[in-house]
Amino acid sequence: GQQVMQIPQYQHVQEGEDFTTYCNSSTTLSNIQWYKQRPGGHPVFLIQLVKSGEVKKQKRLTFQFGEAKKNSSLHITATQTTDVGTYFCAGLYYYTGTASKLTFGTGTRLQVTL
Amino acid sequence: DVKVTQSSRYLVKRTGEKVFLECVQDMDHENMFWYRQDPGLGLRLIYFSYDVKMKEKGDIPEGYSVSREKKERFSLILESASTNQTSMYLCASSTDFRGGLAKNIQYFGAGTRLSVL
Numbered sequence: 001g002q003q004v005m006q007i008p009q010y011q012h013v014q015e016g017e018d019f020t021t022y023c024n025s026s027t028t029l030s031n032i033q034w035y036k037q038r039p040g041g042h043p044v045f046l047i048q049l050v051k052s053g054e055v056k057k058q059k060r061l062t063f064q065f066g067e068a069k070k071n072s073s074l075h076i077t078a079t080q081t082t083d084v085g086t087y088f089c090a091g092l093y094y095y096t097g098t099a100s101k102l103t104f105g106t107g108t109r110l111q112v113t114l
Numbered sequence: 115d116v117k118v119t120q121s122s123r124y125l126v127k128r129t130g131e132k133v134f135l136e137c138v139q140d141m142d143h144e145n146m147f148w149y150r151q152d153p154g155l156g157l158r159l160i161y162f163s164y165d166v167k168m169k170e171k172g173d174i175p176e177g178y179s180v181s182r183e184k185k186e187r188f189s190l191i192l193e194s195a196s197t198n199q200t201s202m203y204l205c206a207s208s209t210d211f212r213g214g215l216a217k218n219i220q221y222f223g224a225g226t227r228l229s230v231l
Contacts (some may be wrong), residue, residue, distance in 0.1 A: 009154060020206055033219070041155070042204060042222040088156060098212055099145060099164040100218050101172075106156035 002027050004091050006105030012052075017074040021088055021108035023089035030092045032072045033064055033102065038085045079112045086110070116141045120205050120223035127230050134191040135226050137205030144209055146188035147220065148172075148180060151202040163188055195230045204229050 003026040013019055023032070031050040047056055049065035049072065056063045058079040062075045072089055086109045090102040122135035145164050149157040149172075159172030160179040169180050177199060181189045181220065188207075191200055206220040 006156070031218070042225055043220075044222070046220045048219065055117075061172070090220075094169065098210070101145075101159065101162055102218075102220060103159070103173075104149075104157040106154065 002091060002093055002103040003087050004089060004103050004105040006089055006108055008081075008108055010109045011111070013079050013110070015114050016078050019079050019083070019110055021074050021087050021089075021110075023072045023074075023105050024087065025070045025091045025103075027093075028069050030100070031046060032069075032095060033090045033092065034063060034072075034074055035088045035090060035104075036085050037088065037107075041085075043088060076110075079110070081112050081114065083110060084112050116143075116207075116221040118205055118207055118221050118223040119151075119231065120203075120226050122226050123224060125226055125228045127192075127195050129230060131192075131195050131230075132229075133195050134229070135190040135192075135203055135205075137188045137190070137207075137223055138186050139205075139207040139221070140186065141186065141207065141209070141221070142183055143207035143221075144185075145207060146182065147206040147208075148178075148188065148190045149204045149206065150174070151225070158221060160190065165218065195228075197230050200228060200230045203229065 010067045025112040033048045034046040037043045053067045060077045086107045088107045089105040118139045147162040148160045163169045163182040173218045179191045203226045205223040
């Protein structure tokens with residue numbers, strides 16, 4: 001079955017430092033999604049990448065999808081305390097013609113201190 | 115706004131009990147999912163359903179079953195709860211048929227933290 005690995009498992013940064021989490025799939029993905037889960041909350045969708053080599057930005061967050069569509073990264077520039085949470089990547093796989101499911105990575109927990 | 119509602123935030127059950135976790139979504143989504151979340155293991159898919167009365171096993175279906183009698187409702191059943199089923203359970207729904215950003219995105223409920231004693 002599909003496996004999606006994510007590193008690091010945990011990172012602690014000072015506010016203002018940059019942060020990156022990496023995601024690798026054992027198989028080629030249709031697309032990749034990123035979710036954020038705040039402490040005590042549930043995962044919330046951030047973005048979806050579809051094309052090989054795609055790069056998307058959301059303010060201080062930069063998302064990349066690898067050329068082979070098997071890896072992805074999320075980079076946060078100048079972290080803030082509001083960035084605290086666990087970031088999950090999720091690979092999309094089609095199990096019928098149109099129906100899909102996600103395989104989630106193990107997540108990276110980000111802690112930001114002043 | 116999409117709303118996915120899970121019936122309980124916290125649940126305490128005894129070993130051997132039959133446990134029902136209920137999930138309701140109000141967006142007419144075709145797909146519904148049950149995950150469990152454990153520290154260091156991420157979200158692991160238990161079962162999913164892409165239509166009423168349809169179900170598919172996920173990655174860790176052992177010890178669980180599901181029911182989807184109506185499109186908006188997806189139930190997770192622990193036939194005989196065991197201590198290793200103590201976990202956070204998350205329900206999600208998605209659609210494959212709308213264009214643009216909404217397609218394939220999963221919307222999660224608040225989760226049910228289940229403790230089996």
